[in-house]
Amino acid sequence: MSASGTSLVGRRSNNEDAFRVREDLGLFLVADGMGGHEGGEIASRLVADAVTRYFADPDAFTQPGIDLRDPQRLDAERMERAIRVARREVLAAATGHLREMGSTLAALWLRDDRALVAHVGDSRVYRLRGGQLKQLTQDHSILAELASAGARGILERMGADLEGVVTRCISSGGNSEPDIALHQAQPGDVFLLCSDGLTDALTDTQIAYELEQSAEPEEAARRLAARAYELGSQDNITCVVVHAPLVDA
Secondary structure, X not given: OEXXXXXXOOXXXXXXXXXXXXXXXXXXXXXXXXXXXXXXXXXXXXXXXXXXXXXXXXXXXXXXXXXXXXXXXXXXXXXXXXXXXXXXXXXHHOOHHHOOOEEOEEEEEEEOOEEEEEXXXXXXXXXXXXXXXXXXXXXXXXXXXXXXXXXXXXXXXXXXXXXXXXXXXXXXXXXXXXXXXXXXXXXXXXEEEEOHHHHOOOOHHHHHHHHHHOOOHHHHHHHHHHHHHHOOOOOOEEEXXXXXXXXXX
């Protein structure tokens, strides 16, 4: 596999996004921090570092309570534990002016023909296969949940300021429960992990176009971020592009 990521501060004064690309672990992450002051930067870095550190520790995979007989459940349990570790680290640091900080997380753990996808908040994971782009995550946000319930008109009456409000994030007081799903990966699949600074500016059609036009992950990540900025994104813009192997491992 090959992968690359990029992060632009964009039109913000500081960058509250973080990403990690660990091809050796098959692990890829995007985290979007929040909380004012420097809280967002700290929270996203804590989350990204904690999850990466968990997967890099071989002893973490032999902890009691994990059913080694069920590979699918085993993978999900590992991700759940990694996110719990991340939340504990955010909780420990959330004091004083940092008490409101938190972070979203979009994660992909790619191994052979298994793609484990996890997310908390509105950072997303997409898959491009055969020219078709599919969003593998559903935002934990007021907008997405009202739209799913067929009640988007309620949001229009409540005011546009609520559009960006997330209903889950990794924080000391919020709902940090991840959604985790296992997908079958196929040779040639392209995965995209991104913060909402990208998806607020680009449609699915535009995302698919940039992914298809780029032969390498580095080029795709750079083109996507630049295009989102060009089209007026007001947020930090972060994306990670992962190319699954063209032949089975």
